[in-house]
Amino acid sequence: MTITLTHYLVLSAILFTIGLAGVIRRKNLLMLFFATEIMLNAANIAFVSISSFINDLSGQMFALFIIAIAASEVAVGLGLLILIYKKYGTLDLDKLSTMRG
Amino acid sequence: MEAIAFYIFGVLIVGLFLVTILSRDILYSMSALAAGMVMISGLFFILGADFLGAVQLVVYSGAIMALYAFGMMFFDATREVKEKHGSGLLVFILSGASALIMVIIFAAPAIGNKIEPLVQATKGVDNPHAIGEVLFTKYLIPFEVAAVMLLVAMIAGIILASKKMDESLSEVYVGADPETEKKEQV
């Protein structure tokens, strides 16, 4: 039984959904960041697998740039998280909500 | 052989990531995430993307996880995360539906048939070499833009984190900066 592109793509979809579920389930901002990382990695798997299966390097290039973007995101995002934590003393979204909608 | 490796890695990744999003303890989450990242790099190696596998290991499992680890020092990480999980049903329906749809989309036979290679991998050259060639010819400008972006992110990280902080805390980020610089060199 050979592993086809579809296997990889389905795996990628499952991982993406796990990330998505994390994003909508968790209330802690840091956990949200983790979940985002999962989603980015899921996308990476899709890119790399397609790239590999059709023998095209563009996908790997994109994965590379996505990793770069993820790194920047973490750098800036963590800075913001620290500021938020300093100001409010929590990272819980329910407690950070200020509107009384 | 490939199939066995794929399933092992696949199951591991899914399991670890599930732990990540379900765990109450941030440390567990982060450890599972880091492990998952390592497993993903294994997938990359299977796919023959050696260079990307290495980058994944270095950047994700190394740098980003270290960054999270340091960042977590600011938060009380040892305490269990107390969250109100509203309707689990809603989360289940939404994520289930999107999973189903995406699996349908990707499993559809139409996908993949129409894709034409944009940049043909050179035959007989190993992966890092080929990537290097493409990166510094066709993707030179995006690469440089990415470098600038990383620089900007680095400065932003320093400024955001060091604002109105005592020196000892800001030193933490000074220590983290070389990591970012290293990524620029990638």
Place this chain on the structure above:
Amino acid sequence: MEKYLYIALFAPFVSSLFSALFAQQKKMQFVGIVAPILIGISLMSSLLLLSHVHESGEAVRANLMDWIVVGDMNITFGFAVDQVTAVMMVVVTTVSTVVHIYSNYYMDHDISFNRFFSYLSAFVFSMMILVMSDNFLGLFIGWEGVGVCSWLLIGFWYHKKDESKDVNPSVSPSWAANEAFIVNRIADLGMLVGIFLIYWNLGTLTYTEVFAQLGTLDHTLLVWIGITLFIGAMGKSAQFPLHTWLTDAMEGPTPVSALIHAATMVTAGVYLVIRANPLYSQIPEVSYGIALLGTFVAIFAASMALVNRDLKRIVAYSTLSQLGYMFAAAGLGAYWIALFHLAAHAFFKALLFLGAGNVMHAMHDELDIFKMGGLKKKMFWSFLMMGLASLALAGIYPLAGFFSKDAILEAAFNEHTYGIWFVLWLTAGLTAFYSFRQVFIVFLGDERYHEIGAHPHEAKPYALWAMSVLAVLAVIFGWFREDFMEFITKFLPAYEMSEHTHHMVWILTIVTTAIAVTGILVAFFKYSKKLNRSEKTENSFAYKLLYNQYYIPHFYEKAITKPYAELSEIAWQELDMKVVDATVDGIAKTIESSGDVSRRAQDGNLSSYLKWMTAGFVLITIIAVISVVIK
């Protein structure tokens, strides 16, 4: 000559615009000087055009511009000055000039002096369009224009409040203005239908083309066109049953009554019938109906004038009555006689109104003639001019009314419609009586004005000089009957009296003069010494019937106005509030409540936003998948 045509047409327009510039400001004397000068220029141009038409015998035509060009429809803004138009123009501008000058005196203390001149000149402009247009649509524009100006001018003192009938028996100006406008709307609908019928069947509206093609139309169709156009004429000329507005229109300033509701606008209906004479000569049954209606209105209005106590309303009824004469003449086919009477009537009736204006001014806007009397001593010239005008109205030789009214009676006799002749003859007597009843009560007898504390004074000399122009015309105009006939019959069909009538003319004249003189004498003996009022007469049924205008206004109010108001009330309460408003409110409420519900989505919690975003993502992907599958 085209140049003069445009000058005659647009000088009043310029005057109106010029006055309108200062309409919001307090009185400026130069407005009262510039406006009459511009109208005078229009008069001069009209006279030049008249003499040109007289000499050449041909119409002056001008095409200002293409107006409506849609598909096959091509209506031009064209003007034509033929004999009829030239006469109308001269009549209109002459009376207008006099009235403009006179208004300087009458409106002297009015705060809206400038506005008044603006409206008045706008009216002259509209009237000029009405008479000068060479097609029915231009006529209609002028027709509506004079309607609007009439509305503006009747309601000029719109700020006067409605008063109950026992305080002030008349209506308020704004009410009268609206009544005039609404009644005219009803009539104008008829006229529009007539115009549509013409256009539908002939594809043109230009007089010459329409009248040239009339022979191609079905007789029934011609009857309908004739009737609908005449309905329009009935509204403008206040014929029964649309006559109530004219007497109420007396609420406007007196110069307005003189110009619009005596001399010019109300004769527009007669003008229309004269203008459309080729049409009406082909449908004798409709024409006969017009003659009958005119005759009826003549005696109907005269009877109401017999007992009325309101200075201006008496004159208004006499106008109505004289319009009836004109329609009778036009209906009998004596078009030139109708036009002749129209012109003569314009002069002496305007004079009568301006005289009434003098009296009103002297009596501090008191209108009840029973409270006046003996004014001759203080206002000799006004007395003289009103007397002259009344003599002309009564048809006493050698004044204008004698010639024109006599001609109408002769025409009635000539057509062997002796009934019409008799009624008109009787009306002539009534006319003489009520005119002089008014003159004698106001100017002779005991001085009752002391009771209301009035201090009468004669009008200013320039006002009297302006009126004297009309007085002269009222006297001499009739002398030119033969010239007028010769001139006008180049355009209008000549009206030949039969041999038999020629023999009878002397007898007819004597009979007519006799009844007029009788009327005057009765009035003299009854009212010249003192006011003779008898309780018995005033309590009689006939007197009350006449005094209340045959209860027609009451009937209209009960049968039309009230039910309509109730219907409107129902439509408002039931239809508007419960259906239309409810629908609108319902839409607003639905939107509001949906907003109230969806407001909860925006709770400021990032987590719930993310849930929404995911839901959106799922939705979009589902749509994408479905659309791909369907394809």
